[in-house]
Amino acid sequence: MERTIENLRQYIRAGRALIPADTLILHGNLVNVMTSEIYPADVAIYQDMIVAVGDVSAYQGPKTKVIDASGSYLVPGLIDGHIHSECSKLSITSFAKGIVPSGTTCMVSGLDEYISVSGLEGLKEVFAEIKQSPLKVFWGAPYKTPYTFPTSTISCNFNPEIHAQVQTWPECFGVWETVREAVQELDEDTLGALSLSYKNRLPIFGCAPMARGNDLNGYLCAGVRLDHESYDHQEVVEKLRKGMHMVIRESSVTHFLAENIRAVTEVNPSLARRVSFCTDDVTAKDLVEKGHVDHLVRLAIRAGVSPMTAIQMGTINSAEAYRIDHLVGSISPGRIADILLVDNPSSFNVQAVIANGNLVARDHKLAYDLHAPKRSSLLTSELKCKPVTAKDFEYRVSLANGRAKVLSMEVKGPFVRKRRDVVLDVVDHVVQPDTDQDVLMVSVLERFGINGNKSLAFCSGWGLQAGAMASSAAPDDNNLIVLGTNAEDMAFAVNHLIKEGGGQVVVKDGKVLDFFSLPVGGIVCDLEPGEVAQREDEMNGAARLLGCNLPEPLMYMFFLPITAIPDYAITDVGPVDCIALTTFDPILELVEHT
Structure with missing residues (x-):
């Protein structure tokens, strides 16, 4: 995702068809989540970026690879808006093997379980591991660690001093899992982290189950942008009406989608544009047997949500909620080339996965061998x-x-x-x-x-x-x-x-x-x-x-x-x-x- 003067120069030239694309995807039906349309369109990719959508004949060169998408629908890579991948007991490498073939190319995480056992230096090793995988992780710096009240013991306590350092890292895209209790209690470390996020223009990710009324108002006054925990659809509606983005959670042990989606199917369909998905905590068994965010898309469709709306919930809605839509969430020029080939929007069976411009999976299996890195004593x-x-x-x-x-x-x-x-x-x-x-x-x-x-x-x-x-x-x-x-x-x-x-x-x-x-x-x-x-x-x-x-x-x-x-x-x-x-x-x- 690095953008330098030199590679921007090349991307711009590629976008103008002055240099050939590395890959073309031809004969597919584009699911345009920006305009809610489906129509035939081809896609040109240069390195890791989508550089053209539509007629891409001018982008083909003698070494350009061609992917034939005949009969398939082109969908943006799916995004899990809140996930503790560690709860699956799978390392980042193993987790990527579990979710990327199902179409999840991005996740938002605090990687907080790694932090609790290995601190910042261990976290840096995890960042390096992520870069070797086809999975992108948009990291949110935990508002503080540990999250417990009273404070329990871990190997690394996040505080405002650490936030002053990590909020400037290129990996940091927000403040993660800001729980309501810490805000309500006016916890000094929490307020310090949030204050820094304003200075650094970072969004604040929330965690406020059962927050309603005046308590919710006070919580929102701290600047929290979104929430991934609501216990019923009335709670979802109130939070949406008060300006929050809502991330519906369907984990391996908490099944909230059927109840929370009622905010869209029964109360107001227009609420859907600010609703997205997360799995929070998943088991490896569920990943193997059900899939990942693709499973949530299918659940939403079965609950009465239109296929286009369900796909938007799994892609652009999440990207907009986390303010990463300039990078991912749609098949548009300038975005990272995360593209799924899907059999049909209604059945939503992922046939192939392109991540970072590369074909990485077909038929629910990685298309290449992915190996975990050697671990240091930190991990x-x-x-x-x-x-x-x-x-x-x-x-x-x-x-x-x-x-x-x-x-x-x-x-x-x-x-x-x-x-x-x-x-x-x-x-x-x-x-x-x-x-x-x-x-x-x-x-x-x-x-x-x-x-x-x-x-x-x-x-x-x-x-x-x-x-x-x-x-x-x-x-x-x-x-x-x-x-x-x-x-x-x-x-x-x-x-x-x-x-x-x-x-x-x-x-x-x-x-x-x-x-x-x-x-x-x-x-x-x-x-x-x-x-x-x-x-x-x-x-x-x-x-x-x-x-x-x-x-x-x-x-x-x-x-x-x-x-x-x-x-x-x-x-x-x-x-x-x-x-x-x-x-x-x-x-x-x-x-x-x-």
């Missing part, structure tokens, strides 16, 4: 935790024997946790988990060798009858999380991850049922998407052997440290009341035996 997965014992996961109280009334965080879906009061036995000063009541112990351990924090609390909703499971991939801070029915298996699971350098593990009776290694930062791997999809199935199957009946047991678990999710969470500093934004004591009452 290896050493967990700097000391080995633990069962005593680390015993909730000890002053009462020797009796009963304890406790607050258990009950999962009601991946992004809702509610209060559940339960009474548990206390034996020899230790509060006992209770599988009959579906109450487990859960803990988060700081993994960066900074302070050795360990938290402990109670959770419900997993249905485990035995064993434990643990993960070193756990946004937003990627500390080590473990939950289980007994302290012995929890300790065994944690020590196994420390020994192996990170990943996910399911154990029972002191034995490993399954272990999935995540050698890149302890959060992702370089396996093929299909291999990771198989490992996800196997890990979920191991969790089900413990009695868990959740659709994505490990994913539900590693979302527990996210404090932006109502009403409860847990980080290395303790269990968190996400409404009061403070830690809490899960022991409500102790009663001696009478």
